[in-house]
Amino acid sequence: MFxxxxxxxxxxxxxxxxxxxxTFTLTLTALAAVGGVVxxxxxxxxxxxxxxxxxxxxxxxxxxxxxxxxxLVIFWFYFLVPYIGQWLTGAERPIQVxxxxxxxxxxxxxxxxxxxxxxxxxxxxxxKGQAAAASALGLTYWQSMGNVxxxxxxxxxxxxxxxxxxxxxxxxxxxxxLSITDFLGAASKVAQRDGxxxxxxxxxxxxxxxxCFIASLLVRRLQRRxxxxx
Amino acid sequence: xNYNWNWGIFFDLSPEGxxxxxxxxxxxxxWTIVTALCAWVIAFAIGSVVGVLRTxxxxxxxxxxxxxxxxxxxxxxxxxxxxxxxxxxxVLPESWGTWLKQLPNAPFYTAVVCLGFFTASxxxxxxxxxxxxxxxxxxxxxxxxxxxxxxxxRYVLLPxxxxxxxxxxxxxxxxxxxxxxxxxxxxxxxLTARARSMQEFSFQVFEAFTAATILYILINLVxxxxxxxLERRFAVPGR
Amino acid sequence: xxxxxxxxxxPAPNPASSLEVxxxxxxxxxxxxxxxxxxxxxxxxxxxxxxxxxxxxxxxLTNCTTATRKGEVVxxxxxxxxxxxxxxxxxxxxxxxxxxxxxxDGTQVANRKTNLPKLRSRVGMVFQHFELFPHLTITDxxxxxxxxxxGRGKDEAVAKGxxxxxxxxLKAHAHKFPGQLSGGQQQRVAIARALxxxxxxxxxxxxxxxxxxxxxxxxLDVMVELARExxxxxxxxxxxxxxxxxxxxxxxxxxxxxxxxAHKEDFFGSPRSERxxxxxxxxLSH
Numbered sequence: 050m051f052x053x054x055x056x057x058x059x060x061x062x063x064x065x066x067x068x069x070x071x072t073f074t075l076t077l078t079a080l081a082a083v084g085g086v087v088x089x090x091x092x093x094x095x096x097x098x099x100x101x102x103x104x105x106x107x108x109x110x111x112x113x114x115x116x117x118x119x120x121l122v123i124f125w126f127y128f129l130v131p132y133i134g135q136w137l138t139g140a141e142r143p144i145q146v147x148x149x150x151x152x153x154x155x156x157x158x159x160x161x162x163x164x165x166x167x168x169x170x171x172x173x174x175x176x177k178g179q180a181a182a183a184s185a186l187g188l189t190y191w192q193s194m195g196n197v198x199x200x201x202x203x204x205x206x207x208x209x210x211x212x213x214x215x216x217x218x219x220x221x222x223x224x225x226x227l228s229i230t231d232f233l234g235a236a237s238k239v240a241q242r243d244g245x246x247x248x249x250x251x252x253x254x255x256x257x258x259x260x261c262f263i264a265s266l267l268v269r270r271l272q273r274r275x276x277x278x279x
Numbered sequence: 280x281n282y283n284w285n286w287g288i289f290f291d292l293s294p295e296g297x298x299x300x301x302x303x304x305x306x307x308x309x310w311t312i313v314t315a316l317c318a319w320v321i322a323f324a325i326g327s328v329v330g331v332l333r334t335x336x337x338x339x340x341x342x343x344x345x346x347x348x349x350x351x352x353x354x355x356x357x358x359x360x361x362x363x364x365x366x367x368x369x370v371l372p373e374s375w376g377t378w379l380k381q382l383p384n385a386p387f388y389t390a391v392v393c394l395g396f397f398t399a400s401x402x403x404x405x406x407x408x409x410x411x412x413x414x415x416x417x418x419x420x421x422x423x424x425x426x427x428x429x430x431x432x433r434y435v436l437l438p439x440x441x442x443x444x445x446x447x448x449x450x451x452x453x454x455x456x457x458x459x460x461x462x463x464x465x466x467x468x469x470l471t472a473r474a475r476s477m478q479e480f481s482f483q484v485f486e487a488f489t490a491a492t493i494l495y496i497l498i499n500l501v502x503x504x505x506x507x508x509l510e511r512r513f514a515v516p517g518r
Numbered sequence: 519x520x521x522x523x524x525x526x527x528x529p530a531p532n533p534a535s536s537l538e539v540x541x542x543x544x545x546x547x548x549x550x551x552x553x554x555x556x557x558x559x560x561x562x563x564x565x566x567x568x569x570x571x572x573x574x575x576x577x578x579l580t581n582c583t584t585a586t587r588k589g590e591v592v593x594x595x596x597x598x599x600x601x602x603x604x605x606x607x608x609x610x611x612x613x614x615x616x617x618x619x620x621x622x623d624g625t626q627v628a629n630r631k632t633n634l635p636k637l638r639s640r641v642g643m644v645f646q647h648f649e650l651f652p653h654l655t656i657t658d659x660x661x662x663x664x665x666x667x668x669g670r671g672k673d674e675a676v677a678k679g680x681x682x683x684x685x686x687x688l689k690a691h692a693h694k695f696p697g698q699l700s701g702g703q704q705q706r707v708a709i710a711r712a713l714x715x716x717x718x719x720x721x722x723x724x725x726x727x728x729x730x731x732x733x734x735x736x737x738l739d740v741m742v743e744l745a746r747e748x749x750x751x752x753x754x755x756x757x758x759x760x761x762x763x764x765x766x767x768x769x770x771x772x773x774x775x776x777x778x779x780a781h782k783e784d785f786f787g788s789p790r791s792e793r794x795x796x797x798x799x800x801x802l803s804h
Contacts, residue, residue, distance in 0.1 A: 116453075116499040118460035121471045121491055128484045132282060181612050182649035186663035186715060187639025196662055201653050219355035226464065233358060246365040254358050261353035 055245060059252045062239040070235030071256075077149070077231065078218045081156035085217070086210060088157060089164025094194065096169055107165070114162035119223055126155040127227055148229045152221070160217050167209050171202030208272040215264050219257065232256070288483045289490065300477050300487075307473030308494050314390050314469060315456040321395025322455060326402025331432055333407045344403065351400035356393075356461050363393040364465040390462035398455045405447050409440030442513055449506035453499060470494060548747045549685050549740070553640060553716040555588065555623050562621070563588045563719050563750045564609055569618035571604060571774075578604050579615065580774045586719070591751045593761040596771035597797060602754045603646075605771065606721050609752065610641045623718055639667045642712030646724040648704040650696035650711070656683065657692045660711050668715065675714075682710040686740050702733030709740055720744065722753040758801060762786060770794040 095107035114122070130151050134144030146154075175198050183193035203210075222233040230238065233253055240249035289301040297303070332344030351359070364386070368376040382388060413436060421431035441448075463472035474491035478484045555563070562585035571579040579601050586592045594602045607613040609620055611627045611634055620627040625637055650659050660679030664670045670678070683689050686706040688699075696704055705725055712720060722741065726734045738760050745751055745764035755761070761768055761782065768785040770778040770793070778785065778794045789795050 113496070116457075116496045117492060118457035118471055118495065120460040120463065121474070121488065121495065124471070124475060124478075125488050125492075128478075128488070176647070176649075178645055178647050178649040179651065181607075182643070182645055182651075183663075184612055184634075185610055185638055185641070185643035185645075185721075186711070187635040187637075187667040188663055189635050192635075192666045196666065197651050201651070204653060222355040222357045223461065225357060233355070237361075240365075246361075247369045250358065250361045250366050254354050254362055257355055257358055258350070258353045262349060265349075265353065 055248055058239070058243055058245045058248045062236070062249070065239065066232065066235045066252075069230055070232035073149070073230060073234075074218070074221050074232040077152055077156065077221050077224070078214065080153055081160055081221070082214045082217055084153070084157035085160035085164045086168070088161035089166075090168045090199065092161060092165035093168035093172055096165065097172055111162045111165055114159055119159060119220055120226055122159050123152070123155050123223060123226060126158070127151050130154055148224070148227060152224050152227070152229065156217065156221065160213070160220075163213055163216075164210065167206050167213060168202060170209075171206035172198060174205055175201050204275065208268050208275065211268045211271070212265065215261050215268070218264075219261065222257075282485065284486070285483055286486060288477075288481055288486050291481070293477070294480050300481065301490075303473050303477060304470065304487075304490055304494065307468060307470035307491075308498075310387070310467065311456065311459050311469040312498070314387065314394065314459045314462065314467065315452075317391040318394035318398060318459070319452060319455055321392065322398035322402050322451075325396065325399035327406050327437070329399060329403035330406025330410070331437075333403065334410045334436075335428070344407075348400045348403050351397050356397055356458055357464060359397055360389070360393050360461055360465055364389045386462060386466040386468075389465055390459065390467045394455060394458055394462070397458070398451065401451050401454070402448070405444045405451060406437075406440060408447075409444035410436050412443055413439055442515065445506065445510050445513070449502065452506075453502055456498065456502070457495070549682070549744050550713050550720075550747055550749045551716055552718045552749065555718045561588060562586065563590075563623055564752060565619075565621040566605070566609070567619045567621070569605070569608060569615050569620060571601075571608065571613065571615040571617075578774050579608070582618070582771075582774075582776050584769055584776055584779050586750060586752050588750055589748045590766045591745045591749075591753065591764050592767045592769060593765040594752065594754045594769045594771060595756060595758070595761070595797070595801075596777075599773075600771040601774040602769075602771045603723050604774075606723050606752055606754050609721055610638045610643060612643075635667060639663065639715050640718050642715060642717030642720040644705070644708050644712055644720070644722045644725045646728050648696070648701070648708045648728075650704055650708055652696050654695075655692070656688070656694055656696065656699075656707055659696065659707065660714050663711070664714050678714050679710070682713050683707070686710050687736075700733060701729045702736045705729065705733075705737045706740055709737070709744075713744075719750040719752070722751065722755065724754050724756075726755065726757055756801060758786075758798075770797065772797075 092107045092110060095103045096111070098104060130146050131143035134140070134146060135142065138144060179197055179201070180193060183197040188196065221231055224231050225234050225237065228234065236249045236253040240246045243249075289304075290299050292298070293300050293303045295303065297306075329344045329347045332340045333348070335341065354362075368379040370376075371379065379385070417435055417439065418431060421435040422428075426434065459467070459469050460471040463469060463475070468476075470491050474487040477487040481487070564586040566582055566584050569579055569582045570577065582601075582605055584592075594606065596602045604613055608615045609622065609627065615628065622637060622641060625632055627637065650656075651662070654662065657676055657679055660683065661670075661672070661675035664675035664678060665672060680689060680692060683692055686709060688703055688706055688710075691699060691703065691707075696707070699707065709725075725741070726737050729737065734757070738757060741751075741753070741760065742764050753760070753765075765782045768778070768780060768782055769776055770785070770789070770791070772793050777791050778789055780789070785794070786798075789798060
């Protein structure tokens with residue numbers, strides 16, 4: 050069983066696992082979360098707008114993304130992004146985009162659908178009177194969104210947004226299917242090379258668990274604090 | 280866009296010799312559905328028990344329930360998949376491990392068990408939320424009538440809680456269905472895996488993925504429709 | 519009445535008249551310093567002309583016509599669901615209406631060319647539920663629109679806000695958040711927030727009906743002072759004491775119609791319609 054569990058394998062792989070793998074994972078998570086929240090907020094605003102057509106477009110986008118498995122979407126964009134790049138730039142042949150850019154685009158567009166549902170709930174949770182008061186003071190739509198509605202919606206939804214970011218952090222492990230060296234990818238490469246699957250996958254599980262568990266504890270504490278202020 | 284579209288590709292024979300590319304995708308669809316349904320049975324059973332544990336007055340029961348949910352929620356599904364598939368046979372007593380490794384169709388059983396345990400943690404969350412959303416008087420009324428705790432759950436709390444959580448359970452089922460695609464990493468030949476191999480064999484990337492996309496959307500529509508029917512079927516009159 | 523031919527608010531015949539100091543102005547600095555208007559005293563500041571509004575098939579306003587002249591205080595009352603709040607919200611286009619015309623200081627509210635934010639910045643509004651912005655301090659609540667809409671500098675906006683806060687007796691609370699104030703205090707801040715924009719007219723939508731009884735007085739006191747300074751006001755309220763004290767006219771609405779539009783003395787003396795009589799007796803009996 051665990052008699053020949055070799056900690057040295059893990060120890061030796063640590064620099065590679067964290068400097069290469071975890072750096073990639075965390076950077077991808079952070080950038081995709083920011084991009085996803087920004088895009089998701091815009092989609093939520095479209096969905097709640099009164100301009101004919103916009104709510105439908107937003108709804109179709111969100112439902113479309115949410116019906117597909119992330120793995121399929123990762124494959125889609127991996128093959129599609131070069132063609133889109135070619136089309137946008139008018140280049141001769143499909144543009145080669147790096148694994149990182151491709152993953153970032155994928156996760157931003159995919160998570161935006163989920164973040165938009167959160168932001169929609171957040172915007173709807175703000176009493177109608179707030180928008181009326183902002184208009185009555187002469188604020189334009191964008192001013193009232195930027196100064197009155199969104200700051201409150203964002204704050205009410207912060208715990209949910211952060212929880213979704215933890216999900217995103219876990220989801221980034223799926224870039225494994227593109228043989229990218231994220232944290233799990235790095236662990237997997239060491240595992241295959243040294244024939245140490247048990248050590249490496251258990252260690253990866255422990256690391257993911259520790260990070261996600263602590264992060265979700267912090268989110269819960271934040272949630273209680275937000276609840277008290279309100 | 281200099282991409283050569285060929286929508287007729289679906290009727291070409293696949294190099295696997297088991298029929299056309301269309302057959303290949305449909306077989307993938309079948310495995311996706313079968314895996315999702317089997318995993319859901321496990322998820323529903325374990326999830327209900329764990330969810331109930333978390334609402335019991337006993338501190339120990341709550342702790343067990345919470346530990347389960349935290350454990351399965353805080354490790355990425357893909358890592359869990361690897362643990363079940365690569366690690367479990369190694370850490371079990373040797374004869375068991377060998378038996379596991381020699382199981383025919385191991386990716387399927389692994390995927391079902393892994394997804395079942397994983398989804399159970401999410402079902403447990405919904406069940407707990409559903410029970411806690413019920414008025415507190417319901418539990419007291421059950422107790423006051425002389426029902427045991429088990430009877431109160433069986434006849435009063437759970438029937439109501441399941442009705443409340445039907446909509447979120449539908450999206451959990453859909454998540455479960457989409458998550459079957461993660462099992463392609465351990466060799467399950469489900470829909471996404473088949474679209475991927477069609478792409479590798481035929482180089483018709485976008486046709487393959489478009490077909491898979493349409494199939495996923497269709498299953499989503501079916502599930503949502505069925506769930507709506509269930510909701511009406513089990514709706515409590517006057518509520 | 520189908521024609522909507524209401525003469526637009528006349529431009530001030532005598533330019534000096536808009537600089538006129540309100541006759542009953544208090545000795546201390548006034549609460550309100552309205553921006554210059556086109557309207558001379560006595561000309562309609564708010565002209566509501568034959569306005570009708572529907573929610574789907576349901577008609578909420580039917581041919582409402584009335585006017586509020588410069589310096590006038592008009593109280594709008596009526597049973598709940600009578601459309602009085604809807605009518606006042608049409609004045610600054612928070613609610614759209616399908617028929618008729620509303621003109622504020624010569625600007626047509628429903629005209630697509632009207633710059634609504636600009637118009638609204640000149641029309642102060644106080645809401646039933648205060649609607650202070652809970653994520654901003656009192657100071658920021660007072661200065662936000664001054665800076666974003668009027669383009670005032672931060673120092674100027676804060677100074678203006680603090681001055682008004684002092685006038686409503688809440689200067690000590692400037693750094694707090696709305697949730698830390700009582701309802702009455704929040705509503706006084708809301709009035710100060712509206713006044714900070716130098717409005718030419720103030721709309722009040724049931725400003726005291728969400729307040730605990732012991733807090734009604736402090737808000738009404740501020741409103742009375744404002745009225746005495748000569749602010750043009752349209753007030754939806756059930757506070758008949760307030761109406762008796764400072765109103766020039768009282769409008770009674772029922773089922774989306776203006777049933778009675780009379781001078782205060784006439785309204786409280788002998789309301790013509792039976793519905794108004796019933797309403798008054800119910801409201802005044804306790």
